[in-house]
Amino acid sequence: MAPVSDEASDRRRENRAPIELKVEYKRLNSFFADYTKNISRGGTFIRTSKPLDIGTGFVFKLVVPKLPEPLALKGRVQWVIKPDDPDGRDPGMGIGFVYETEAESDLIASIVERLMVDSLGQVIFGKLVGNRKKDE
Numbered sequence: 001m002a003p004v005s006d007e008a009s010d011r012r013r014e015n016r017a018p019i020e021l022k023v024e025y026k027r028l029n030s031f032f033a034d035y036t037k038n039i040s041r042g043g044t045f046i047r048t049s050k051p052l053d054i055g056t057g058f059v060f061k062l063v064v065p066k067l068p069e070p071l072a073l074k075g076r077v078q079w080v081i082k083p084d085d086p087d088g089r090d091p092g093m094g095i096g097f098v099y100e101t102e103a104e105s106d107l108i109a110s111i112v113e114r115l116m117v118d119s120l121g122q123v124i125f126g127k128l129v130g131n132r133k134k135d136e
Contacts, residue, residue: 019036019039019115019116021035021036021064022035022063023036023046023062024070025059026058026059034046034047034048034092035047036062041113043075043094043096044062046092046093049091051077051080051081051082052077052080054077054079056076056077057074057075057098058076058077059072059073059074059075060095071108073108074097074100075096077093077095078093078094080094
């Protein structure tokens, strides 16, 4: 398991919004509560000093303001940053969302879009999404 290189940020397919949301998940027989650093339609970065191994699939709960219950999501660890990162970046793991159906993907995308608008504002979000669509 190697620390993330600058290449990882270049591989992102979606624009990210800075946002802190509580994330709950189970590792072996222990429960963890960490926080996101940012989120996009395709995934999130979870700040943690004990990241899971790259390739690990797991279910986590994302505590989203304005939703009555945490949002249960499936994800897979795409990359990690170790606590002793020489560049001083926050330790954690980049998570790619894993969807069972197209409807699930659409639902999560709409929730993430609302979170991004709330975090960035409609104008900046519109510019990010507009620029992303032009690049595709």
